[in-house]
Amino acid sequence: xxxxxxxxxxxxxxxxxxxxxxxxxxxxxxxxxxxxxxxxxxxxxxxxxxxxxxxxxxxxxxxxxxxxxxxxxxxxxxxxxxxxxxxxxxxxxxxxxxxxxxxxxxxxxxxxxxxxxxxxxxxxxxxxxxxxxxxxxxxxxxxxxxxxxxxxxxxxxxxxxxxxxxxxxxxxxxxxxxxxxxxxxxxxxxxxxxxxxxxxxxxxxxxxxxxxxxxxxxxxxxxxxxxxxxxxxxxxxxxxxxxxxxxxxx
Numbered sequence: 558x559x560x561x562x563x564x565x566x567x568x569x570x571x572x573x574x575x576x577x578x579x580x581x582x583x584x585x586x587x588x589x590x591x592x593x594x595x596x597x598x599x600x601x602x603x604x605x606x607x608x609x610x611x612x613x614x615x616x617x618x619x620x621x622x623x624x625x626x627x628x629x630x631x632x633x634x635x636x637x638x639x640x641x642x643x644x645x646x647x648x649x650x651x652x653x654x655x656x657x658x659x660x661x662x663x664x665x666x667x668x669x670x671x672x673x674x675x676x677x678x679x680x681x682x683x684x685x686x687x688x689x690x691x692x693x694x695x696x697x698x699x700x701x702x703x704x705x706x707x708x709x710x711x712x713x714x715x716x717x718x719x720x721x722x723x724x725x726x727x728x729x730x731x732x733x734x735x736x737x738x739x740x741x742x743x744x745x746x747x748x749x750x751x752x753x754x755x756x757x758x759x760x761x762x763x764x765x766x767x768x769x770x771x772x773x774x775x776x777x778x779x780x781x782x783x784x785x786x787x788x789x790x791x792x793x794x795x796x797x798x799x800x801x802x803x804x805x806x807x
Contacts, residue, residue, distance in 0.1 A: 569617035570792045575774065576616060577795050579766035580609035587759060603803035608760055610799055616767075634776055637722035648715060648723040649708040655731065656704065657697045665690060720777060732765065 584605035588598045637644045668689060673682040715723045774782045785791070 566789075569614075570789055571771070571775075572617035573613045573796050574788070574792045575767045575771045576609050576613035576763070577606075577792075577799055578770055579763055580605045580613075580799075582766055583759065583762050599802065599805070603805075606799040606802045609763060610796075612763060612767075613796075631775055631779055634720070634722065634725065637724050638717065638720060641717075644717070644722045644724055645709055645712045648712040648727050649705050651724065651727060651731075652708045652712065653701050653704045657701055661690070661693060661697060664693060725772075732768075 581602070584602045585598070587605070588601050591597070591601070637647065665686070668686055673686055712723055712727075715726060717723050718726055721729075782788070
C-alpha cells in the first residue's frame with residue numbers, strides 16, 4: 558500500500574502551505590513597512606491570517622492534484638520542455654490571450670466613458686455596454702486565429718532557459734512587466750498617498766507570492782521540498798496557528 562497522501566488531501570495541503578507561507582512573507586514585509594515594531598506583529602499577522610485562510614482553502618478545494626494527479630506541475634514543466642512544438646503553441650496562445658484581453662480592456666474603458674460616465678441613465682448605459690462587450694467577444698475570438706499564427710513564429714525566438722520552457726519564461730516576464738507597469742501607473746499617474754491604495758495593493762501580492770512559491774516548490778526546488786519531514790503535519794500546525802492567531806492577537 559502506498560504511503561502517499563490522497564490527491565485531494567495533497568492538493569489541499571499544498572495550497573494551504575503555499576498561501577500561508579506567502580501571507581507570512583507579505584505580512585512580515587507589512588510589519589516592517591508600517592514601522593510598528595515586532596510588538597505589533599502578532600496583530601498584523603493575525604489580520605493577514607484572516608485574509609489568507611479563505612484564499613488558501615478556496616485554492617485547496619480546487620486541488621489540481623485531484624484533477625490532474627500528483628506531480629502535475631512538474632509533469633507539465635517536463636512536457637513543455639521536452640516538446641518544443643507544444644511549448645511554442647502554448648506560449649503563442651498565452652501571448653494572444655494577453656494582447657486581446659488588453660484590447661478588450663481598452664475598448665471597455667473608452668466605451669464606459671461615453672455609455673456610462675457621461676449619461677444620466679447610467680443603468681441603461683451599463684446594460685448597453687454589457688451587450689457591446691458580449692458582441693465583441695466572438696470578434697476577438699476570430700481575431701485570435703491569425704494572431705496565434707503570427708505569434709507562433711515570434712515565440713520561436715523566445716529562448717528556453719535551463720529547465721524552464723518558453724511558457725515559464727514568458728509567464729515570469731509577464732508578471733514582472735505587469736507588476737512594473739502597475740507600480741509605475743500607481744506611483745506616477747495617481748495620487749496614491751492620498752488615495753490610500755496600499756491597503757488594496759498589498760493583498761494583491763498574496764496570490765503572486767503564493768504562485769512563485771508553488772512554482773519553485775514543485776519545480777526546481779521539488780527535491781528540497783520532498784526532503785522536509787512530516788510536511789502534512791507542519792501544514793496542519795501552521796493552519797492551526799493561522800486560525801488561532803487572530804483570536805489570540807485580537
